[in-house]
Amino acid sequence: MIADKVVIKGTVCTYDAEVRNMIEEALKQIAKSTCEAAGAGVNIDYVRDCPSMYNDPEETKRIEQMAQHVVGTENVHEMEPMMGSEDYAFYQEKIPGVYFIVGGENPDGRAVYPHHHPMFNADERAMLNIGKVFISSVLNYFSDGEVEPAGE
Template sequence: VDYVVVADQILNALQTIVARNINPIDSAVVTVGELNAGRAFNVIADTARMGGTVRYFNLAYQDYFAKRIEQVIVGVCESHGANYEFNYIPLYPPLINDQKMADLVKSVAELLVETPAGVVPECQTMGGEDMSFFLQEVPGCYFFLGSANAEKNLAYPHHHPRFDFDETALGMGVEMFVRCVDKFCSQG
């Protein structure tokens, strides 16, 4: 069994899960971000290891992805006579802001910044964050604080090896939080 071929076919088949099985109105992602197979260029690989992530907003898909991914793996492995071990560990639920809290944060941002670039109506992010657990229990809002500064060469995106942020943005962040708390408390 050539596990490079098996892994390749699994990878390609996984790409069809969202395209062919998920409502096109819903946002979802199945990503294989890690694939390792073989140890030498002239030896057929006898193992392969894949790792990835699943992101979605609709809680109805919470259990679906694990089942569907394993079905794909089983089908490909059976067709090649390959063995597999499947470990699906759900890490984060979808990060869904409370609309009232998002409106509050937006109103504060519009007071602090002349043209708040990051205030986007109905914006969602597929980021996996601890905040998603809090938002399941308490109404809240996850928002981004712009911290890029091209003049200081601090304009790399998150997860880039050279990412850093302009610390002057911290003052704006503190002011955002203080004003949000003040506005929330004044609403009773």
């Protein structure tokens, strides 16, 4: 028996907007040509969700300096790119920005489970640190870099 209808669903994640466009066009072309070759019709409903996240290099350096002052250089780490989806990327399409991970893990306080895990918990002291980083960044931004980061 041959099915009279097929539905294919999936998710496309990229680091680059050009690659995202290329993949969409390639998927549409493959679906169309495959269906035409089989004598079938095709209906493509390609829905775009969040764009690729892009951290502005200049802003990244500025925020890195603020965070190093607030939490110490030894506690600020560069991460490999991630394929997560985050709606903050819509803001970054309009203005330069930086998306960064706060780091609320604490093995001593049982804050070791990842987000979306039923036992997720964060060390709330991280909220104080991130508040200091945000405040330092805002003061630094509005003073053209003349203000030292707020720390202790």
